[in-house]
Amino acid sequence: MTAGELWEVIVVGAGNAALTAALAARQEGARVLVMEKAPKELRGGNTRFSGGLFRFAYRGLEDVAHLLPHMEEKQLQALDVGTYTEEHYYHDIMRITHEEADPRLARVVISESLATMEWLTACGVEWELTSLFNATVGGRKIFSPGSVLQAKGKGIGLSDRLFRAAEGHDISIMYDTKFVKPLVDSRGAISGALVRGSDQVYEVSCGALVLACGGFEANSELRARYLGGDWDRAKVRGTKYNTGEGLMAALEMGAKPSGHWRGCHGTPIDASAPAVGDLKLTDLTNRLSYPYGIMVNRLGRRFVDEGEALAQYTYAKMGASILAQPGSVAYQIFDQKTVTLLEKRYQTGTPVVADSLEELALRLGLGQGTLSKTVQEFNAAVQDGAFNPAVEDGKGTRDLEPPKANWAQRLDSPPYVAYAVTGGITFTFGGLEIDTQGQVLDTEDRPIPGLYASGELTGKFFYHNYPGGAGLMRGAVFGRIAGTSAAHYARLAQGR
Numbered sequence: 001m002t003a004g005e006l007w008e009v010i011v012v013g014a015g016n017a018a019l020t021a022a023l024a025a026r027q028e029g030a031r032v033l034v035m036e037k038a039p040k041e042l043r044g045g046n047t048r049f050s051g052g053l054f055r056f057a058y059r060g061l062e063d064v065a066h067l068l069p070h071m072e073e074k075q076l077q078a079l080d081v082g083t084y085t086e087e088h089y090y091h092d093i094m095r096i097t098h099e100e101a102d103p104r105l106a107r108v109v110i111s112e113s114l115a116t117m118e119w120l121t122a123c124g125v126e127w128e129l130t131s132l133f134n135a136t137v138g139g140r141k142i143f144s145p146g147s148v149l150q151a152k153g154k155g156i157g158l159s160d161r162l163f164r165a166a167e168g169h170d171i172s173i174m175y176d177t178k179f180v181k182p183l184v185d186s187r188g189a190i191s192g193a194l195v196r197g198s199d200q201v202y203e204v205s206c207g208a209l210v211l212a213c214g215g216f217e218a219n220s221e222l223r224a225r226y227l228g229g230d231w232d233r234a235k236v237r238g239t240k241y242n243t244g245e246g247l248m249a250a251l252e253m254g255a256k257p258s259g260h261w262r263g264c265h266g267t268p269i270d271a272s273a274p275a276v277g278d279l280k281l282t283d284l285t286n287r288l289s290y291p292y293g294i295m296v297n298r299l300g301r302r303f304v305d306e307g308e309a310l311a312q313y314t315y316a317k318m319g320a321s322i323l324a325q326p327g328s329v330a331y332q333i334f335d336q337k338t339v340t341l342l343e344k345r346y347q348t349g350t351p352v353v354a355d356s357l358e359e360l361a362l363r364l365g366l367g368q369g370t371l372s373k374t375v376q377e378f379n380a381a382v383q384d385g386a387f388n389p390a391v392e393d394g395k396g397t398r399d400l401e402p403p404k405a406n407w408a409q410r411l412d413s414p415p416y417v418a419y420a421v422t423g424g425i426t427f428t429f430g431g432l433e434i435d436t437q438g439q440v441l442d443t444e445d446r447p448i449p450g451l452y453a454s455g456e457l458t459g460k461f462f463y464h465n466y467p468g469g470a471g472l473m474r475g476a477v478f479g480r481i482a483g484t485s486a487a488h489y490a491r492l493a494q495g496r
């Protein structure tokens, strides 16, 4: 590649949103260049760290089975995936985002979700049943509707497959190449990009540009500026390369900011997790079994409804609640009735175990008597009923603040087991405004000619919270759309 070479489509970033855009543009016949800031060995963005869970709409087992061709009929019949209609998906997104998500963008993600799963399969991505958010009851695996499949090998498998597809389809990829800013012609249409390679800054020409270079979650200054609170001190769950320059450069050239700029996806993670994501651990530091126990802060007090809803609907906002506690730390406490329900990921941590609550409090460094008092009050408020980890069982507390709406069981079967957690940031919600074709709009709501975007750096999808698996789905649906649109635009602009 030479700096003077003309690319029809340049895609910035090399995660799920970028590589799906690159593949779609290539399928339209465009000459495509992907530029990735990270060196090759650290390529792949947050996508590579992810659990690979994709939330998609389906009518029933048949649609899911279609994506699992290696599974035998007998194995399939032991699964309870329910149905996850487009209306159910839409209702989930709107409820969770307090009705603030853009209905048109949400509808596109949802209506294209199953077709995009099939398209990804055709690109070489393979699927397996997710280990998250499900329970085995009476020999049947019961999935929470919508959360059934993850990419085989999780984020690492997904990333490998997408790179393999890109390399196999003659898409050029430049590593150690940072997008600095878009270049425009006298009409304000995209004409290329200013980039920084390992030892020089130079310009590359293109017909259209797709920005898919992530949010600003790995930039503490931008976190302080936009998210506020203690987010500048939070641990970063994924890549260190998502520092927001692409997003800022687009705003600088007149792109419209949209979405929830003070909002982000943040989850409970091991308090001793590294400061930024580690590719050996990927998502294993997550601690999402809190609905089955209680969480207390350093004062020994509960501070949140651990059982508000299924974890897939609460985990992405739970990080913020923990981060706001003294020292940004909390303790998830279980007893022998529930410790067997913990996700396997807890095995990467070191719990504190004790035969009595007093001893546990001492070992955790909590004030004398505070934990015992909290548990006493909690136990007294627990209502009778059948505990069922597979569904929101309504077994809650009465006259307790904060309440626990589901899965409330008395903590009374020692030894007690505690895991220290903090709030880790996954990705940011504020971003560029795009239309349903993936075109970036300017502050006057007009498409910026030749500029497209997808993935974490787009806004208006998620507010306050997020339903598990919707990030990868959003990125793939709009990656495909943005890549296709960019290729068409570049062709038209060249008069072909």
Ligand SMILES: Cc1cc2nc3c(=O)[nH]c(=O)nc-3n(C[C@H](O)[C@H](O)[C@H](O)COP(=O)(O)OP(=O)(O)OC[C@H]3O[C@@H](n4cnc5c(N)ncnc54)[C@H](O)[C@@H]3O)c2cc1C
Residues within 6 Å of the ligand: 012, 013, 014, 015, 016, 017, 018, 035, 036, 037, 038, 043, 044, 045, 046, 047, 048, 049, 050, 051, 052, 053, 054, 055, 177, 178, 179, 180, 212, 213, 214, 215, 237, 238, 239, 241, 242, 243, 244, 245, 246, 277, 282, 283, 426, 427, 454, 455, 456, 457, 468, 469, 470, 471, 472, 473, 475
């Ligand atoms: C630990 C973890 C687990 C997760 N699990 C799930 C899950 O199971 N399901 C789900 O739906 N979501 C999950 N997510 C969220 C999901 O990973 C992201 O929403 C999604 O991968 C974002 O894709 P993207 O392509 O927009 O960004 P990324 O995959 O982060 O890619 C952005 C790319 O841009 C590059 N880049 C950044 N700046 C520049 C620049 N200036 N120039 C060039 N390149 C640049 C980065 O190096 C990176 O390669 C998880 C995230 C984490 C961190």
